[in-house]
Amino acid sequence: MDIRIDPESATPPYEQVRLRIAALAADGTLPAGAKLPPVRTLAADLDLAANTVARAYRELEAAGLVETRGRGGTVITARASGTSVQAQLAAESYAATTRALGVPPETALALVKAALAL
Numbered sequence: 001m002d003i004r005i006d007p008e009s010a011t012p013p014y015e016q017v018r019l020r021i022a023a024l025a026a027d028g029t030l031p032a033g034a035k036l037p038p039v040r041t042l043a044a045d046l047d048l049a050a051n052t053v054a055r056a057y058r059e060l061e062a063a064g065l066v067e068t069r070g071r072g073g074t075v076i077t078a079r080a081s082g083t084s085v086q087a088q089l090a091a092e093s094y095a096a097t098t099r100a101l102g103v104p105p106e107t108a109l110a111l112v113k114a115a116l117a118l
Contacts, residue, residue: 001030001037005046013048017056022065025080032081033091036066036074 003020005013024030036057037045043053057074060066065080078087098108 001042003042003046005048013046014052014055014059017042017046017048017053018059021056021060022063022080025065025076026082028081030076030081032076032078034076034081035072036076038073 001021001024003017005016007013009016011019021030021036025034030036036042039053039057040050042048043050046053057066057068060080061068061074065077066074067077068074094112095108098105098111103111
């Protein structure tokens with residue numbers, strides 16, 4: 001994930017993280033369902049305190065741009081990426097069905113691409 005913190009900026013680091021993640025979601029770089037790195041991992045990567053990244057994630061969640069799914073981690077919401085909720089739910093349903101059928105992910109994706117090409 002391409003996030004750079006400008007220590008000279010008047011914008012606090014948590015806000016820089018929040019704004020960058022929101023921008024990456026809005027431009028499609030982080031699509032709906034994309035998993036964000038764990039707080040501690042991103043904090044270490046950015047040389048920030050874990051509480052700084054945690055605050056950015058909390059504010060993103062309060063705005064409805066990310067969702068925390070317990071052990072499933074923090075993911076970008078359909079709202080943040082501009083994807084319709086119905087499309088996101090359909091994708092999740094398809095993924096669950098193909099997993100239950102034992103279809104490998106590569107095959108499942110190939111099936112979707114073929115169906116979309118029709």
